[in-house]
Amino acid sequence: MNGWIHHLIIAPILVPLVAAALLLFVDERQRVVKAMISLASTLILVAVSxxxxxxxxGPSEFDGVYLLGNWAAPFGIVLVLDALSALMLLLxxxxxxAALVFSLARWHAVGAHFHTMFQLLLVGLNGAFLTGDLFNLFVFFEVMLAASYGLxxxxxGPLRVKAGMHYIAVNLAAALLFLIGVSLIYGTAGTxxxxxxxxxxxDIEPDRRMLMEAGAGVLGIAFLIKAGMWPLCFWLPTAYSAASAPVAGIFAIMSKLGIYIILRLTMLLFGEGPSAGxxxxxxxxxxxxTLIFGTIGVLASQALGRLAGFSVLVSSGTLLMVLGINDGAISSGALLYLVSSTLTISAFFMLIELVERGQDAGAIVLAVTMEAYGDADEDEPEEGDGVTxxxxxxxxxxxxxxxxxxxxxxxxxxxFIAKFAMLSAMMGTGAIGVxxxxxxxxxxxxxxxxxIAALISMTRAGIRTFWSSLEGTVPRVLVIEIVPVMFLLFLTLALTVQAGPAMQYMDTTIRSLSNxxxxIDAVRKAAPIPDYDGAASTEAGGK
Structure with a gap:
């Protein structure tokens, strides 16, 4: 990766950061201008990713190391691009x-500074995926959390404020644990x-290694809170279901940030050596x-928002379980599952708002009661009657x-393809043969x-929503709202058609993480670029 292309590594951080700064100078009444700046930023991010x-x-060797300030590691700030971080950036x-286009229908106008907070959230997410050191991971983590509080x-609304207060309290505790863990690691390892x-x-002495592992454990708890591992996950379904639809749609990737960091640090720091495993x-x-808790929650959920929130826990539990198995063949399928489930849950959160517009809350409660106890007064349809x-x-x-x-x-x-890849590897019919x-x-x-639990719950909810005898009004849905949902679902279809190349990419990603x-060599051997004066004097001396 040479020339100007190498500077694209910092673009996923720089582009939304500049957009957020510009948006602060635009008056809140100029909604169209703010929307166009924000949309242009996200489209540029897609192109860059x-x-x-x-x-x-591609066939080129790994050289995705960007030295900010032109200082070599470990003294300078380092951004590292590899197959895993590139995948998360694109996702x-x-x-x-999708979430931003959905919000342009009405949600971006119901409060102040929506687009600024949205762009800052992207700064935090992209920075966390790219950073090569724990301190700047903490910085980007805090930027992401601060933006997510406002979003x-x-x-x-009372429910949103109540859930938001719980969300802020839990994540402030996670940030404190993050800082404690980082301090312990730096105190023992010196970097x-x-x-x-x-x-x-x-090379760390055994007694100091125990303290370092304790710091890593505290740090891990902070990310397990974000990933939603039981029993640290009670805040997640309520917070995600209370958020507005486009915010919940982008929040679907935030739980996967915890999964990403755990996967990164586990494979890099504890993949081999005395602390392996x-x-x-x-x-x-x-x-x-977490998987059991999420499954019970999915079965027990009557509200669609809660159903989607517990589906996030099912996804997180499955991925955490696979990380604990620590097998390459299973992990490849898990990465495909991560992408597929994130796209699906994001689309589902936005779809829920559209579906629930035509429903009356009282009718929903009555429908649940009728489902449980039956309806003695239900009229039999006459022959020839039907509903269009x-x-x-x-x-x-x-x-x-x-x-x-x-x-x-x-x-x-x-x-199905992602779960089949994981299950076949687990049962020994895949690549491992064990x-x-x-x-x-x-x-x-x-x-x-x-x-099966997801199928039962979604079928029950679908029957109640679309085929119940208690009919609501047909919701008014704008094209700008349904297109993002269809776009995300189309991507899952494209992922199905291109499952072969996708699995090859996941296999390559896991193999690179396993080594x-x-x-380590790419980061430690990355050399600063000589300044112009130094290069000129060297050439003059040679002549």
Whole structure:
């Protein structure tokens, strides 16, 4: 990666940061101008992320190290682009475009500084995916959290404010744990650069290594809170369901940030050496508990927002469980599942608002009561009678059915392919060829059970919403609102059609993560660019 293309690595941070600064100078009454600046920023992010992904998936060697301030690691700030970070950047950019376009219908105008906070959220997310040291990870983590506080409260309302206060309190505690963990690691290892830290860990004395592992454990708790691992996840369904639809749509990637950091640090710092496998059992059993809790929540949820919130926990539990298994073949399928589930849940959060517009709250309660106890006064339909579903409801119903298929993992969409890849590897029919143990069979059963629970819940909700005898009014849906939902679902279809190349990319990503020496050498050997005067004097001396 040479020349100006190398500077694209900083663009996912710089572009939304500049856009956020510009938006502060635009009056709140100029909604169209603010929307155009924000939309242009997100579209540029998609183009940049696609370019970076194509470069990383190409035949060129790994050289995606960007030295900010032109200082070599570990003294300077380092951004590192590899296959995993490029994937997360593109996923974030795609979700941001869909959520932002959806918000332009009305949500961006119900409060102040929506677009500024949205762009700052992207700064925090993209910076966390790219940073190569723990201190700047903390900085970007705080930027992301500060923006998310305002976005969650956007639109006000008592339920949103109450959920927002809980969200802020929990995440402030997570930020404090983050700072404590980083301090312990720096006190024992003397560095916060991830590559330098990975190189130093094998040489740390056993007593100091225990303190370093304690710091890593505290740091891990902060990210497990964000990922939603049980019992640290009670805030998540309420907060996500209370957020406005476009905010919940972009929040779908935030829980995956915790998964990303845990995967990154686990493979880089504890993939080999004396601390190999540190925390794997916690991830495995914590993931199992989260999956069980999320599955129960999905079955118990009557409100669609709660159903989507618990679906986030099911996704997180599945991914944490796979990280605890620490097997390359299973992890490749898990990465595909991460992408598919994030796209689906984001689309589902936005779809929920459109579906619920035509429903009356009292009618929903009555429908649940009738479902439980029956309706003795229900009239039998006369022969020849029928109901014609309006076009809007038909489109919403198709999108709802697609979300149900994806969340439950039914064929033929990408949710099925991702789960099939994971389960086949678990059962020994995939690449590893190892007979499954009793523990693995339990994990397979839980993954299948979570899919069945999602199918039951989505079917029940769909019948109540689209086929109930208590009919509501047909919701008024704008094109600018349904298109983002259809766009995200179309991407899952494209992921299904291109499942072969997608799985190849996931395999390559996991193989590079499994060899931390590639990352370490790339960062430690990255040399600063000579300044113009130094280069000129060298050439003059040579002549």
């Amino acid at each position: 696609l370019t970076l992904l194509r470069i990383e998936s 974030t950019a795609v979700l941001s475009v 969650l409260l956007h639109g006000s 916060l650069n991830m590559a330098d830290l990975a190189a130093r860990i094998p 540190f925390g794997a059992d916690v991830l495995l059993y914590g993931g199992v508990a 579903m309006p076009g809007t409801m038909a489109i919403l119903g198709i999108c709802f059915a697609a979300c149900g298929i994806l969340l439950s993992g039914l064929p033929p969409l990408s949710g 007979p499954p143990t009793a523990t693995v069979w339990v994990l397979v059963f839980l993954v299948i059970l979570s899919g 931390p020496r590639i990352y």
